[in-house]
Amino acid sequence: MADFDLIVIGGGPGGYVCAIRAAQLGLKTACVEGRETLGGTCLNVGCIPSKALLNATHQLHEAQTNFEKMGLMGANPSVDWEKMLRYKDDVISGNTKGIEFLFKKNKVTWLKGWGEITAPGQVKVGEEVHSAKNIVIATGSEASVLPGITVDEEVIVTSTGALSLPKIPKSMVVIGAGVIGLEMGSVYARLGAEVTVVEYLDAITPGMDAEVAKSFQRILAKQGIKFVLGAAVQVVERQGNVAKVAWKLRKDDKPGEIEAEVVLVATGRKPYTTGLGLEALGVEMGPRGTIKTNDHLATNIPGLYAIGDAVAGPMLAHKAEDEGMAVAETIAGKHGHVNYAVIPGVVYTTPEVASVGKTEEQLKEEGRAYKVGKFSFMGNARAKAVFQGEGFVKLLADQETDRVLGCHIIGPGAGDLIHEICVAMEFGASAQDVALTCHAHPTFSEAVREAALACGDGAIHA
Known part of the structure; x- marks a missing residue:
């Protein structure tokens, strides 16, 4: 037995x-x-x-x-x-x-x-x-580390080491512009570190809706985070109490390098x-x-x-x-x-970024006819009251059936707001179903309803 x-x-x-x-x-x-x-x-x-x-x-x-x-x-x-x-x-x-x-x-x-x-x-x-x-x-x-990089969890760290640094570094290089890298980079940027993100691809947060990713990068840059995109890292070398990171730009092989007190290797798992x-x-x-x-x-x-x-x-x-x-x-x-088609993803920076379902790029690649409903948080009274008017809700629906295919949010409380759309998608709801559902005022969630309205006759506060 x-x-x-x-x-x-x-x-x-x-x-x-x-x-x-x-x-x-x-x-x-x-x-x-x-x-x-x-x-x-x-x-x-x-x-x-x-x-x-x-x-x-x-x-x-x-x-x-x-x-x-x-x-x-x-x-x-x-x-x-x-x-x-x-x-x-x-x-x-x-x-x-x-x-x-x-x-x-x-x-x-x-x-x-x-x-x-x-x-x-x-x-x-x-x-x-x-x-x-x-x-x-x-x-x-x-943690998955690039070949040739030796992690010591002191100067060259993974996310594990980054959570317990003995002191706040004056400078940090983050290798990888995914969720982990941007979240930890955001933490140390707010604490006063000069943060530079080095990413192999030409955009941050691979797989994210391109319009959201572009807006996200712009907002993070305003917060003081610097970006080097399209850069293939060549060397990460500790030199005493600092480390040197060297790269070549993929488009023209132009070299670049930077020195930092801490290098966070956030190249996936x-x-x-x-x-x-x-x-x-x-x-x-x-x-x-x-x-x-x-x-x-x-x-x-x-x-x-x-x-x-x-x-x-x-x-x-x-x-x-x-x-x-x-x-x-x-x-x-x-x-x-x-249901693997309805698994949300969230980046817990400020503003938060959340998504579920298809991106515009995926729908275009599939050749599927769709419509877009967008609403800016600048039209949301609650968001403006807490100084988080940047960002938007973007709802994607089938052109013919109006069935919700995906949603992408950058703004306050995005990680919680996305679940309204998760439930909607789980039950096969249309954008109109969301638009006709009463939302409390004033809440961030009204921006989701307005995006759903934008898939039809138009948002009220846009």
Whole structure:
């Protein structure tokens, strides 16, 4: 008889959600996690700590820039970096302890250590081997570093090191203009560092709607972040307490270089499957180190599943959570499903940027007839009241059916506003459905309704 119905390897967002849902569905469940705390990269050295620092530095920006405009007078606050890091650590602790509480509440067994699948249905943790009817791999990802770059997490750092620098650097180079690089770059720019972003492509945030990306770059530049685009990094070399970054522009091979106290390497992430024993087990692998799965997230080994960053698709915590729930449902004999067409993405800078569904570029490439409804936050009373009138909502709908195909928002609260469109798309709503839905005034969400109105007869406040 198996020790467990399910063993989940990895206690990050995909893994712990999978374990909790499986336990709720009546399965005897264990979760393998080698960190001292649950929550994986996201809660410990990723999503949550970075949002804490983004929040703290946004408040600093408000005090320095907007308080006086509102009649809040007094000296600007100074930054106690050690105390800010303690605040970040307290946020992490509160969240990770919360997951441990949920494990106890739902009777999920935490197998502390690193897991290895020694045979189908067998997981070795430390010196003990545990059996399970089903196994889910939820081991997440790790930072992907360009060849020839040596990361020391002191001067040349990944996002992990960037979250715990001993002091605020006077200068920082960010290699990679994706979500992680721009969020961390934004944090340190607000703290006074001179931040330069070096990106291989000719635009920031690859895959984002081009119009939004262009506006996003312009706003970040106004905030003091410098950009070098279309640049192929040649050298990243530590020289004492600083590092040199050298590049060549792709269009003309023109060289350039810069020196900074800290270099953040934010060139993406790759699946972390080291030590699992997948090769010996005969697990089929996909491109770029992913584990190959079918529509039910099952591997070619019976009873073995994989989710989250370990499999294909966007490396997003909420995508991993959805997959974790779906796999638990499937194993419990129910119908597990993930709608990959409706997975939102968010950049938590100020302003926030959020998107779901198709971009204009994708629709053009598909040859699909569509219409665009746009509304600027300058027409939104609430946004102007909080000095966030820059940005817009852009809604894309089918030309004939009016069905919502995608939405892209840059502005206040974009990461929350996008979910109205996620729900609309999940239920096959039209732009008119959104436009005819009453929205409270004054709220940022009215901008979404106005964009939907713009897909029809026209927005009211444009």
